[in-house]
Amino acid sequence: MADDDASPARPYDPSVFEGPATREKKDIPDGLWMRCATCESMLFRKVVAENLEICPNCEHHFPVQARQRIEQLVDPGSFEELFANIAPTDPLAFKWMGQTYARRLTKEQAKTGNTEAVLTGLAYVKGRRVGLGVMDGEFLRGSMGSVVGEKITLLIEETTTHSLPLIIVCVSGGARMHESALSLMQMAKTSAALSRFDDAHGLYISVLTDPTSGGTTASFAMLADVILAEPGALIAFAGPRVIANTIKAELPKGFQRAEFLLAHGFVDSIVHRRDLRSEIARLIDYCAR
Ligand SMILES: [Zn+2]
Numbered sequence: 001m002a003d004d005d006a007s008p009a010r011p012y013d014p015s016v017f018e019g020p021a022t023r024e025k026k027d028i029p030d031g032l033w034m035r036c037a038t039c040e041s042m043l044f045r046k047v048v049a050e051n052l053e054i055c056p057n058c059e060h061h062f063p064v065q066a067r068q069r070i071e072q073l074v075d076p077g078s079f080e081e082l083f084a085n086i087a088p089t090d091p092l093a094f095k096w097m098g099q100t101y102a103r104r105l106t107k108e109q110a111k112t113g114n115t116e117a118v119l120t121g122l123a124y125v126k127g128r129r130v131g132l133g134v135m136d137g138e139f140l141r142g143s144m145g146s147v148v149g150e151k152i153t154l155l156i157e158e159t160t161t162h163s164l165p166l167i168i169v170c171v172s173g174g175a176r177m178h179e180s181a182l183s184l185m186q187m188a189k190t191s192a193a194l195s196r197f198d199d200a201h202g203l204y205i206s207v208l209t210d211p212t213s214g215g216t217t218a219s220f221a222m223l224a225d226v227i228l229a230e231p232g233a234l235i236a237f238a239g240p241r242v243i244a245n246t247i248k249a250e251l252p253k254g255f256q257r258a259e260f261l262l263a264h265g266f267v268d269s270i271v272h273r274r275d276l277r278s279e280i281a282r283l284i285d286y287c288a289r
Contacts, residue, residue, distance in 0.1 A: 032044070039060065052273045067114075069134050070134055072277070074125055075124040082121045083150075083155070086150060088105055090178075120154065120155040125277060125280050129162075133152050135169060143175065144187075149189050149190055166204045168220060170209060170216055170217075186215070206227050208229040211233065211234035211235070211236070217237050225287070226268050227267050228276070229261065239256075240256055
């Protein structure tokens with residue numbers, strides 16, 4: 001018998017182990033798969049995209065980019081974009097984390113292909129002409145800067161002039177800190193425009209998606225005649241972690257989610273994404289009677 005070949009080093013030879021721990025990981029092409037935040041299933045991204053960005057297992061609603069949302073909502077090719085030429089500036093020469101706001105804006109514009117965090121225009125939903133605003137959560141977390149406020153205000157005014165129903169799909173991290181008080185002023189501006197729209201008896205439907213928070217919630221998102229929300233959407237002013245840390249208390253289960261807000265009267269209806277188009281058309285017809 002050979003002398004003790006079973007040297008202590010041998011068991012550590014990687015070829016000894018064939019089990020999963022040392023098997024080479026298969027390369028998953030970047031971006032082909034995604035994990036559901038709710039049911040934790042690994043999902044083929046293409047399948048999710050074909051399912052309106054909803055998890056096929058548990059119906060979790062993933063975020064939708066503004067252009068994609070418009071395609072989902074309006075009659076094909078009917079979106080006529082307005083006010084796209086209004087671009088943000090950096091009036092305060094704001095700098096944060098070693099980066100100027102102006103530079104950040106350029107990056108966000110390159111990433112999303114949009115000049116700002118909202119797209120506005122006129123469109124048809126199942127043959128009904130509407131004024132439509134769709135926020136883009138990919139652009140600086142859908143924050144409300146001066147241009148977002150201005151575009152929404154102009155949209156409200158355009159919709160008032162043409163006596164059209166107004167639809168705004170919200171997703172927002174709140175007011176944009178890079179613009180300080182200038183962003184906070186948008187709350188008053190959009191609210192005043194909505195007040196004039198209301199005086200003219202216009203119908204305003206807001207759609208709150210995950211997340212809608214801060215100054216957006218505290219202004220135009222919550223001032224609608226009918227407030228719809230997507231399932232599971234976080235709808236808040238301050239986020240749950242901030243509140244829990246401030247009041248040092250455990251918050252109720254599902255606090256600030258769409259279902260909680262529906263139960264407490266802040267939301268009129270929770271609408272599955274696949275039904276949103278039909279529900280908007282139904283509401284327009286119902287309110288026109
Ligand atoms: Zn899922």
